[in-house]
Amino acid sequence: MSFDELNLIDPILRALHEEGYTNPTPIQEQAIPHVLDGRDLLGVAQTGTGKTAAFTVPILQVLHQTALVERHAPGRIRCLILTPTRELAIQIGESFASYGRHLKLRHTVIFGGVGQAPQVNALKRGVDIIIATPGRLLDLMNQGFIDLRHLEVFVLDEADRMLDMGFIHDIKRLLPKLPASRQTLFFSATMPGQIQDLADTILKPNPVKVAVTPVSSTAEKVTQAVYMVEKENKAALLEHVLSDKNIRRVLVFTRTKHGADKVVKTLAKANIPSEAIHGNKSQNHRQRALHNFKAGDTRVLVATDIAARGIDVEELTHVINYEIPNEPETYVHRIGRTGRAGADGIALSFCEDEERAYLQDIQKLIRRQIPVVNQHPFASDNVAPVPLSGGPAIKRPKGPAGRPPRPGREGRPQGRSGERPAGHGQRSGGGSSRPAGSSSGGRAATAGSSQGGGQRRRSRGGNGGANR
Known part of the structure; x- marks a missing residue:
């Protein structure tokens, strides 16, 4: 039609x-x-x-x-x-x-x-x-x-x-x-x-x-891989993965605003320019960061889930889950940012020991085992792969990392920087509108590198509808 x-x-x-x-x-x-x-x-x-x-x-x-x-x-x-x-x-x-x-x-x-x-x-x-x-x-x-x-x-x-x-x-x-x-x-x-x-x-x-x-089917269109890594090595692993120049435009997800800022600071020390968007950033900063990312001036955008909702960026080659989300549907929404309209997409996830239960839930939802990249400098013997099925349920982490976010926490930034529900002291304001993987290892990593380099521009002719 x-x-x-x-x-x-x-x-x-x-x-x-x-x-x-x-x-x-x-x-x-x-x-x-x-x-x-x-x-x-x-x-x-x-x-x-x-x-x-x-x-x-x-x-x-x-x-x-x-x-x-x-x-x-x-x-x-x-x-x-x-x-x-x-x-x-x-x-x-x-x-x-x-x-x-x-x-x-x-x-x-x-x-x-x-x-x-x-x-x-x-x-x-x-x-x-x-x-x-x-x-x-x-x-x-x-x-x-x-x-x-x-x-x-x-x-x-x-x-x-x-x-x-x-x-x-x-x-x-x-x-x-x-x-x-x-x-x-x-x-x-x-x-x-x-x-x-x-x-x-x-x-x-x-x-x-x-x-x-259906939410689980979206993941089938994206090449996925997971890196089993200890928490303290995640930053170094991210630097290692981003050394692959085939990863031309990447969206990195964290669970918290603080985590997003921390990733940006870490990447800056490694001379990898990046910007963060989340509820505590001013509106001007968020719009500028998103504009720079869409224009290709910024290679890495670090975001929380709520801040990234609605982002539609052409030629997004990779999504990296720096932290595994505690809701499997959120994972599918994240990786759905890439691989749109027939283009290739790569999704990489960094899984520490306390996130294995989240990975297990994700694999149950998408009904597939996510390939593990073993050949990388920070592979951990202490973080075991997660089976798709046939084994006992993995014990969920205790403490803040294992506790689902309270409703409204990320969505209610402090001060003037974000939209807040009425009645919470929001100040007035406005404006009108006009209009992967590492090259060093494993089958999944090799696929990520080769496909990242061959990312096609989103088809806008007879192959698809209006994607906005």
């Missing part, structure tokens, strides 16, 4: 073709017709499936066509997209700008951590679409700058991350301020009980349900 078969209007089709997109992804193919029909929709899809275009494209068409037959007061807010992070909000804003370039609809992006004056000015000039993070949205509503009584479409994106970051109460405060007649689109990568309950509350009865790409 092509976009031409989805009953899209010519201005949007032209924009999609100008972006190089001709064929929709599965979620776009399934979701767009239902959104155009005005149905409420529950979408279960993770980053990299083309989820953003699955709602931005039909929303643009619905708002454009409605404006042609109905009179709307200037500046009436017609659509709200609520998202957990500033980076994702900005990227969604860029999608509206790209796909709506031939339409006369106006949008703005609002988030905390920066001065609110540019956002307020954009609201006063009048916008049709707001893309927002929860804390700043409620802040500006309380100040009287935003009125959602005439809202036509409400999108809740990445609901599971909203729960992780402690924004669920803000969402529940927002709901009574929305008209019951609205169309609602609800997206989440996973559907734990609390998220299903929220969906049942927000959506009209019998919404359309669209689910694509």
